[in-house]
Amino acid sequence: MTGFGSPCGACKFLRRKCVKGCVFSPYFCHEQGAAHFAAIHKVFGASNASKLLMHLPISDRCEAAVTMSYEAQARLQDPIYGCVAHIFSLQQQVSRFYIIIHLNTNNFFA
Numbered sequence: 001m002t003g004f005g006s007p008c009g010a011c012k013f014l015r016r017k018c019v020k021g022c023v024f025s026p027y028f029c030h031e032q033g034a035a036h037f038a039a040i041h042k043v044f045g046a047s048n049a050s051k052l053l054m055h056l057p058i059s060d061r062c063e064a065a066v067t068m069s070y071e072a073q074a075r076l077q078d079p080i081y082g083c084v085a086h087i088f089s090l091q092q093q094v095s096r097f098y099i100i101i102h103l104n105t106n107n108f109f110a
Helices: 009-013 033-042 045-055 058-077 083-109
Strands: none
Touching: 009 033, 033 045, 033 058, 045 058, 058 083
C-alpha cells in the first residue's frame, strides 16, 4: 500500500485493492507504476511476476522489478530481440570506438 489509501501502480492496473502485504507496492508507485506494470503484465503476466518477486530475497526485489520493467518495455518495442537488440547496438558502438581510438593512437605515434 503506497499510503493515503491509494493503491500501488500494479494494483491500480489490475483494478484490485492494494493490501498491506502487497508484493508490488514497494516497486510500482501509484503515479508511474501502472504504466510500468502494464508492460510487465502483458509480457510476463502478473502471476509470474509475483512468483518471481516472492522467490527472491527482499534485498534483490527492487533490482528485479526494474529489470523486469526494462525487459518488458524492450520486448514490446522489439518482440523478437527485446533488450538484446539494445545490447547488440551498444556492442557495435564499443567496437566502432575501439577502432577510432586505435586509428587515432596509430596516427599520433606515426
